Amino acid sequence: MSEAFAKEGAQVIATDINQEKLQELDATPGIRTRNLDVTQKEEVKALADELDRVDVLFNVAGFVHHGTILECEESDWDFTMSLNIIDAVGEGTVDTPSLRDRIQSRPDPEQAFKDFMARQRIGRMCTAEEVAHLCVYLASDESAYVTGSELVIDGGWSL
Known part of the structure; x- marks a missing residue:
């Protein structure tokens, strides 16, 4: 996603909880990276407070439990729904x-x-x-x- 927007000339701030994955984007022109957990309201607010303007915002986070619904703990189900439901x-x-x-x-x-x-x-x-x-x-x-x-x-x- 980040690379597609950067290719179109956008200035991108790519965020993720996985710092290793973010490092793969570090050399891409037009992309800055930042470690961020979008499930943590305080972290999201801190980033938002640093930005003057946002033209486009995409939350591309997602989670799918490994296994069947019958093997899924209630806490995994709740986490999946809270992260994935708005789209x-x-x-x-x-x-x-x-x-x-x-x-x-x-x-x-x-x-x-x-x-x-x-x-x-x-x-x-x-x-x-x-x-x-x-x-x-x-x-x-x-x-x-x-x-x-x-x-x-x-x-x-x-x-």
């Missing part, structure tokens, strides 16, 4: 490191991957870059009349 972009299965970790955590990773792929109506998973392109569009003048909508990018899965 303007409804993405389907996105091929990310997090998804790959979930697949690898299954008893049969090869079958888990096949199961994920079997649900993809267009025969492949969405890429993070495709989600980023949609978000760049939403931040652009071209989307000026788009408001109050959830945009679904799931390769037809929800049809």
